[in-house]
Every structure is written in C-alpha cells, then in structure tokens.
Amino acid sequence: MKIDSVCVRGARDLNDRTGAVAVPIYQSATFAHPGVGASTGYDYARVQNPTREPLERLVAALENGRECAAFASGMAAMDALMWLVPPGSRMLATSDLYGGSVRLFNELAERAGLKVDYVDTNDQELLKASLGPDVKAVFVETPSNPMMNVTDLEAVRRTVGPDILVIVDNTFLTPCLMRPLDLGADIVLHSGTKYLGGHNDTLSGFIVTNCPERAERLRHITKTVGTGLSPFDSFLVIRGLKTLHLRIERAQATAMEAALWLKVHPKVREVRYPGLPEHPGHEVSKRQASGFGAMISFAVDSAATAVKALERVRFILYAESLGGVETLITYPFLQTHADVAPEKREALGITDRLLRLSVGVEAAEDILADLSQALG
Numbered sequence: 001m002k003i004d005s006v007c008v009r010g011a012r013d014l015n016d017r018t019g020a021v022a023v024p025i026y027q028s029a030t031f032a033h034p035g036v037g038a039s040t041g042y043d044y045a046r047v048q049n050p051t052r053e054p055l056e057r058l059v060a061a062l063e064n065g066r067e068c069a070a071f072a073s074g075m076a077a078m079d080a081l082m083w084l085v086p087p088g089s090r091m092l093a094t095s096d097l098y099g100g101s102v103r104l105f106n107e108l109a110e111r112a113g114l115k116v117d118y119v120d121t122n123d124q125e126l127l128k129a130s131l132g133p134d135v136k137a138v139f140v141e142t143p144s145n146p147m148m149n150v151t152d153l154e155a156v157r158r159t160v161g162p163d164i165l166v167i168v169d170n171t172f173l174t175p176c177l178m179r180p181l182d183l184g185a186d187i188v189l190h191s192g193t194k195y196l197g198g199h200n201d202t203l204s205g206f207i208v209t210n211c212p213e214r215a216e217r218l219r220h221i222t223k224t225v226g227t228g229l230s231p232f233d234s235f236l237v238i239r240g241l242k243t244l245h246l247r248i249e250r251a252q253a254t255a256m257e258a259a260l261w262l263k264v265h266p267k268v269r270e271v272r273y274p275g276l277p278e279h280p281g282h283e284v285s286k287r288q289a290s291g292f293g294a295m296i297s298f299a300v301d302s303a304a305t306a307v308k309a310l311e312r313v314r315f316i317l318y319a320e321s322l323g324g325v326e327t328l329i330t331y332p333f334l335q336t337h338a339d340v341a342p343e344k345r346e347a348l349g350i351t352d353r354l355l356r357l358s359v360g361v362e363a364a365e366d367i368l369a370d371l372s373q374a375l376g
C-alpha cells in the first residue's frame with residue numbers, strides 16, 4: 001500500500017469477525033486467561049491493549065520501521081528514550097529543541113546518568129569535533145523548534161559513523177513528508193499530540209525503531225512504568241491518522257502562501273520557513289523530505305508589535321501547540337521556551353519579537369485576513 005492508503009487503512013484488523021471498519025475501543029484493564037499458562041495475547045492493559053496495538057503497528061508502517069511503542073505523551077516517549085542510552089554516556093542534541101525536551105534533558109537526564117550537550121547538528125565539522133568515546137547518541141530535531149533550522153540527516157549519519165545512535169524527532173514533518181529511518185536514523189520520536197492526532201484533542205507520543213531488542217526494552221519500560229497510551233486516546237489517534245496525508249498537504253500549501261505574504265509585510269523583519277528558496281536548509285529539505293511542512297517562525301519589528309498581534313488575533317488562536325486542524329500562534333519567548341536560559345535564548349534567536357505560526361487547514365483567506373488585522 002502507498003503511504004496515503006496506510007494512513008486510512010493501516011490499523012484495521014483484517015481478521016476481525018464483526019466486520020468493524022473502525023478499530024474498537026477495548027476499554028478493559030485486564031484480560032481473562034483461557035487456561036493456566038495461556039494468554040489471548042493480552043493480559044493487563046498497562047502491558048498492551050487491543051486498541052493501542054494496531055495504532056503501534058500503523059505508526060511503525062508509516063515510518064517504515066519494524067516496531068513502535070505508543071506513549072501517553074511525547075514527553076513520556078522522550079523519557080523512555082533516556083533509558084535506551086547507556087548510563088554514564090553523553091548525548092549531543094540540536095541546539096534549539098522543543099522547550100520541554102530541554103527541560104527533561106537538563107533537569108532529569110543527568111540524574112538518570114545521561115549528560116546532554118547542545119550543538120548545531122547541521123554543522124558537520126562542529127559535530128565531529130564534539131564527538132568523544134562517551135558520546136553514544138545524537139538527538140536531532142529537524143526542522144528545529146522554533147528556529148526552523150534544518151539538519152541533513154544523511155550527513156549526520158556519515159559524520160557519527162555506524163555505532164552512535166541517531167535519534168530524530170519527526171514531529172514537525174511527519175512520515176508523510178520525511179522518513180528518518182530511510183535516511184539512516186536508528187530511532188524516530190513523535191509527539192503524536194501534534195500532526196499525527198491532528199485535532200488538538202489528545203496527547204500522545206511514539207518511538208519507532210528497526211531494532212527488535214530496543215523495541216523489547218521499550219515494551220519493558222511501558223510495562224514497568226505505565227506510560228503507555230490509553231485505549232480511548234489510541235482510538236482518537238487512529239482516527240486522526242486517517243486524514244494525516246490530506247491535512248498535511250493542505251496545511252503546507254497554505255503555509256507557503258502565508259510565508260510569501262509575511263515576507264513582504266512591512267512589520268515583518270524575517271521569515272523562517274524551509275519552503276522559501278533563501279532559507280539555508282531549502283536544498284537539504286528538498287533532498288530529504290517531500291514537503292516543507294506547515295510551521296513558520298517570523299520576527300516582527302518590535303516586541304510591542306508581537307504582543308499586540310497576539311492580543312488582536314480573533315480567528316487564529318493564541319495557544320501553545322501545533323499540528324492540528326486549527327491555526328495557532330505561539331510566543332516561544334514566553335511559552336514553549338520560557339524555561340531556556342535567557343542568554344541561550346538570545347543566542348538562538350528566540351527573542352521577544354519572534355512568533356511561531358502553526359498553519360491549520362482552514363481557508364487561507366481567513367488566516368491571512370486575521371494576520372493582516374492583527375499585525376495592523
């Protein structure tokens with residue numbers, strides 16, 4: 001099946017005797033055993049449940065991976081990831097990451113025996129110089145949040161060699177636009193709260209891998225810690241995924257239109273969108289992805305303009321998240337990246353003039369009209 005068909009049909013159980021077209025919600029915490037030492041394949045819902053399982057199969061298929069584990073949130077998936085890197089080792093990570101990932105790495109990872117250093121993962125010289133015998137993993141977010149910096153994944157694999165784990169947060173592009181495992185990554189991570197679920201109605205997280213031992217370890221973690229996705233939330237993500245290919249296509253078409261519109265607006269100083277030919281990651285994006293996504297960051301002329309725009313938006317919602325059908329605007333400085341140290345924030349370009357737009361699937365005219373009145 002082509003990926004569009006996998007989105008729509010990939011979760012359905014072909015052996016289901018009821019003919020149910022949708023995967024049912026198996027709201028059962030425990031499962032009766034047919035005999036001593038025998039199992040239906042399900043024992044206790046923390047370990048696995050029959051709604052989460054087809055979703056995991058679906059996301060693995062979308063990413064062209066063998067195995068997937070679904071978690072209660074993207075951060076629960078990130079936390080599980082820390083257990084896959086040997087204690088006492090170091091991990092290199094893209095310098096501007098999702099703020100929650102930075103909080104996790106800085107506050108919890110070290111206690112779990114993992115040290116995280118931040119580098120520009122697209123600067124191969126720098127990446128190479130940052131390697132050492134204790135570096136066991138590289139964590140890449142591309143395009144990064146919120147600066148939309150693009151990392152060349154095949155170049156990273158070449159730089160670090162075969163023995164270092166390459167982990168990619170593919171939340172921004174989704175498997176419909178980029179499949180990191182095909183580009184040499186070992187592990188793909190998702191906040192399914194964003195595009196995969198797509199409707200701003202549920203949290204979820206995913207880890208996909210081709211390595212059976214790593215997948216087994218992840219299952220052991222969800223079984224032990226209880227961070228697996230619930231049956232109802234699994235159902236919602238399965239439903240959301242049925243339209244992923246349509247939503248992403250529409251959203252990125254409007255994003256391109258919005259990026260061009262913003263570029264010539266008198267109060268806009270800089271537009272960061274990989275779809276623009278002047279974006280430094282434009283060529284790499286064209287090579288490793290089949291689209292540029294629907295996230296745009298832009299800097300306006302002053303903090304006052306930024307704050308006024310956030311207060312004036314009526315159609316676009318001022319809210320922290322991305323990837324849903326509704327267009328959202330975010331102020332990374334005060335929201336997603338408030339916990340990043342001020343000097344670091346400044347160095348990365350996360351200023352009080354930067355806004356981040358997650359373009360939804362409403363009419364482009366309504367989105368642009370609202371931006372126009374909000375920017376004044």
Ligand SMILES: *Cc1c(COP(=O)(O)O)cnc(C)c1O
Pocket residue numbers: 073074075076098100101141145169171172190191192193194203204205
């Ligand atoms: C939102 C997000 C996360 C965290 O996921 P949650 O589902 O909110 O826990 C991680 N990485 C990226 C890139 C995100 O956008």
